[in-house]
Amino acid sequence: MASILINAIKRLHVSPQIRLCSLNSAAVTTTTANKTINILKKEWEFPPLYTKPREVWIENLDSVEEKKLGLIELHPMVYAAPPRIDIIHSNVIWQRKYRWVSWAHTKTRAEVRGGGKKPWPQKGLGRARHGSIRSPLFRGGGVAHGPRSGKSHFFMLPFHLRLHGLTTTLSAKLAQDDLHIVKDLELPTDESQYLVDLIENRNWGPSVLIIDDTDYAPRNITAATDNLLHVNIMPVYGLNVYSMLKHDTLVLTQAAAEKIEEKLLYHLHSDNRERMKKFKIDQV
Amino acid sequence: MSWLTSRILSVVWKPTVNVVRTRYHADKKRLVRRYGYQEKIWRGGLLPRSEGKALPIPEYRPDNPWSVRKALFGQNDYIDILGPGNLHPVKTLYNIPSWIRGVSGHEYHILLRKKKMWAKTGTPRLRPTKWKEIQKRLSFLYRKLNRKTKTGPSPI
Numbered sequence: 001m002a003s004i005l006i007n008a009i010k011r012l013h014v015s016p017q018i019r020l021c022s023l024n025s026a027a028v029t030t031t032t033a034n035k036t037i038n039i040l041k042k043e044w045e046f047p048p049l050y051t052k053p054r055e056v057w058i059e060n061l062d063s064v065e066e067k068k069l070g071l072i073e074l075h076p077m078v079y080a081a082p083p084r085i086d087i088i089h090s091n092v093i094w095q096r097k098y099r100w101v102s103w104a105h106t107k108t109r110a111e112v113r114g115g116g117k118k119p120w121p122q123k124g125l126g127r128a129r130h131g132s133i134r135s136p137l138f139r140g141g142g143v144a145h146g147p148r149s150g151k152s153h154f155f156m157l158p159f160h161l162r163l164h165g166l167t168t169t170l171s172a173k174l175a176q177d178d179l180h181i182v183k184d185l186e187l188p189t190d191e192s193q194y195l196v197d198l199i200e201n202r203n204w205g206p207s208v209l210i211i212d213d214t215d216y217a218p219r220n221i222t223a224a225t226d227n228l229l230h231v232n233i234m235p236v237y238g239l240n241v242y243s244m245l246k247h248d249t250l251v252l253t254q255a256a257a258e259k260i261e262e263k264l265l266y267h268l269h270s271d272n273r274e275r276m277k278k279f280k281i282d283q284v
Numbered sequence: 285m286s287w288l289t290s291r292i293l294s295v296v297w298k299p300t301v302n303v304v305r306t307r308y309h310a311d312k313k314r315l316v317r318r319y320g321y322q323e324k325i326w327r328g329g330l331l332p333r334s335e336g337k338a339l340p341i342p343e344y345r346p347d348n349p350w351s352v353r354k355a356l357f358g359q360n361d362y363i364d365i366l367g368p369g370n371l372h373p374v375k376t377l378y379n380i381p382s383w384i385r386g387v388s389g390h391e392y393h394i395l396l397r398k399k400k401m402w403a404k405t406g407t408p409r410l411r412p413t414k415w416k417e418i419q420k421r422l423s424f425l426y427r428k429l430n431r432k433t434k435t436g437p438s439p440i
Contacts, residue, residue: 095358099377101384110424111417150398154388156374163365207350229350234359237367242358263366275364281386284372 038070046269051076054174058254059182061221064198069183072254078264079174081167088172091165091241094157101153106146109134115141156279163267165241170250170260178205179250181257185212185233190223195231205248206230211239213255236260392425 039055053073060067074080109115115134122129130137136144157165173179180202187194199208207230210221217233225231234243236259244250252260348354360367360376374386383401387394399418402408408415 095361098361098374098386099380101380108421110420148391150384150394151391152384152387152389152394154386162362166362166365229348229352229355232355234356237363238356238359239366240358240361242361243356246355246357260366267365279386281374284374284386 037068040070040072042073042075044075044265046075046077046265048076051080054080056174056179056181056257059180059202061182061184061198062186062188064194064201066202072181072257074174074257075261075265077268078167078261079170079179081164081171083172083175084164084168087161087165087168088241088245090157090161091169092245094155094162095240095242097153098155098157102147102151103149104147104151105149106143108144108146109136109142112140112142159272159275163264166239166260167264167268169241169244173244173250178248179252180204181252181254183254185210185218185221185253187218187220187224190220192224192227195221195224195228199231199249204251207247208232208249208251209234209243209247210251210253211236211256211260212253213259236263392422392429395422395425 040058042053054076055071056074056079057068058070058072060069109132112134115132119130119133120127132138132141134141136142170179198204199206210217210225210231210233212233213236215235222233225233230247232243232247236256239260361373363371363373363376377385383398384394387397389397395418399422402415402418
């Protein structure tokens, strides 16, 4: 009876998830019935105190079919933050507004050409009194209280709201299975169709945002995404809340995921009083 | 005898019986109002617009939501957090003129800053009318704000 149960468990390929107390970043190899999995255990400078690290599969891009190359541990403060929709919303509003300048313009009665002479005498004609043909009452006259060009909607969202905007959006993406981690961005071909098939095969959304930690992505993937307008590549410092929401799926390279984690953890644990000060235009 | 034939007939042939429901309201005649009146207003829908040119309805051209500008909207907005740390996102707003980049304020404040920054350029010499209008507008707004409107409550 016991042997039957053991065989059944073996057939399910359930690998025992044992958390090892390692002091340094170490690859722990777990052997299952027929293959080995590398679990990348990490030792952070700021280890999570109350929550467990999130384990995410590392996938490949060099074949259309998905292969799981290993597991990576991600810090829960960055990738498992509470999903604060209000913070995400305020971040998106900030991103749209801080660059928004309205150039709508109308001329006032002083700026419309002409209109210096009194159109007709004040009295004696039975007509209404007027002093200028460019008054707002006249056709072709100036506009009263119209839009004046160069209206800015700029404001700076507080630093920690922007920081938590990134963590909560990354966490929401991971929780919704829309965040994938790949080993690197090396493709076997530079054809767009390969990438289209890959996205279709893996049920990634129609639009994909790929984040790499270098400024120059490999040639094949840049050539393949060149014609696909909804597949975009960004460096780590280009990552932002709006793009993460605009694209259905977020694909991070392993190096990018670690770099984002490192940057966000650094800011979450450092003295940010300089950054929290009121924004002054000529001092940035 | 007749009793017998009727008896036999009733066994051999049975009449089909239709149950007729009372359809009082369905069958009653409608009251025709204004009988004999010819409606002169066209009730057949929109009139065909036959004479003259058709009104210009612009051709529907949906814009591309994945144009480069829209697909990469917001890139580098968090460069002070994710980048090397010496660059503020306001410094990356290259497509906005420098005199309004990262500025917030009312028309008067923005115009003051614009005038201050344009004074050193060739604008006063090259665009004298524009320059005069800026100064005219500034003096108008100065008089309006300082002499004709109350200021808000003091911040302290």
